[in-house]
Amino acid sequence: MHRTALLGAAFASLLGAAGCVIPYAVPPMRMDLANAHQITGEDRNAFHFTAGVHAASLGPRAISRADTFDVGVGYVVDKDAHGLRDQGLYGEASWFFFRREHVRMSAGARGEMLFSGDRTGTGLYARVSSEVFTVGSGSGVSDDDRCSSNAMAWYGVPGTALYAEAGAQHLPDGREAAVVTAGLSLRLPAVAGLLMIVPGCK
Numbered sequence: 001m002h003r004t005a006l007l008g009a010a011f012a013s014l015l016g017a018a019g020c021v022i023p024y025a026v027p028p029m030r031m032d033l034a035n036a037h038q039i040t041g042e043d044r045n046a047f048h049f050t051a052g053v054h055a056a057s058l059g060p061r062a063i064s065r066a067d068t069f070d071v072g073v074g075y076v077v078d079k080d081a082h083g084l085r086d087q088g089l090y091g092e093a094s095w096f097f098f099r100r101e102h103v104r105m106s107a108g109a110r111g112e113m114l115f116s117g118d119r120t121g122t123g124l125y126a127r128v129s130s131e132v133f134t135v136g137s138g139s140g141v142s143d144d145d146r147c148s149s150n151a152m153a154w155y156g157v158p159g160t161a162l163y164a165e166a167g168a169q170h171l172p173d174g175r176e177a178a179v180v181t182a183g184l185s186l187r188l189p190a191v192a193g194l195l196m197i198v199p200g201c202k
Contacts, residue, residue, distance in 0.1 A: 025193075026192075030187050031049070031185070032049065032163065037181070038178075039179070049079075066127050075090070088113045089112070092111075094129070102134055107127070109124070121171045123181075125165040126166055129164075134159070140150065148195070148197050150194070153191065158189055160186060166181075
């Protein structure tokens with residue numbers, strides 16, 4: 001109740017102030033940053049990045065069995081020494097086969113639909129990960145100065161994981177590639193808030 005009252009009072013203060021009120025929200029997400037190594041051919045290494053909405057980042061109190069299974073969809077991009085190699089969309093499903101209070105391991109599969117200009121490609125991978133996480137929520141108000149104020153709340157499952165993937169790609173340029181990927185995965189909870197800025201304030 002205290003957090004709700006605090007946020008309510010802050011929102012009322014922001015809305016009543018002579019300023020610009022900007023609402024913002026971030027969905028429960030997961031981001032992967034990794035090196036993708038192509039087993040054969042030229043340009044074997046590429047920077048691999050994904051960002052997507054994932055059920056396990058919100059947690060089981062909001063989504064049933066989100067502590068047992070994770071499903072997600074999002075954006076993927078691969079960049080090699082020559083620049084952007086491909087980008088596209090992915091879908092993933094994973095099962096947490098080992099779980100303790102703040103540690104869990106998962107195994108699953110991820111599929112890609114890749115684009116490069118007017119050409120398309122696909123990818124399919126097996127994935128394993130080991131994650132350290134917590135479950136919680138929070139809220140607060142910051143008044144850095146008289147010119148701005150921020151009220152925000154978060155809910156979900158922050159976490160950090162090491163992961164590896166192995167699979168195959170049919171690249172948009174027509175090449176076939178066997179790929180192994182290893183890197184860091186960041187899990188982010190849902191966030192919502194209001195930012196107030198007073199124009200012309202110094």
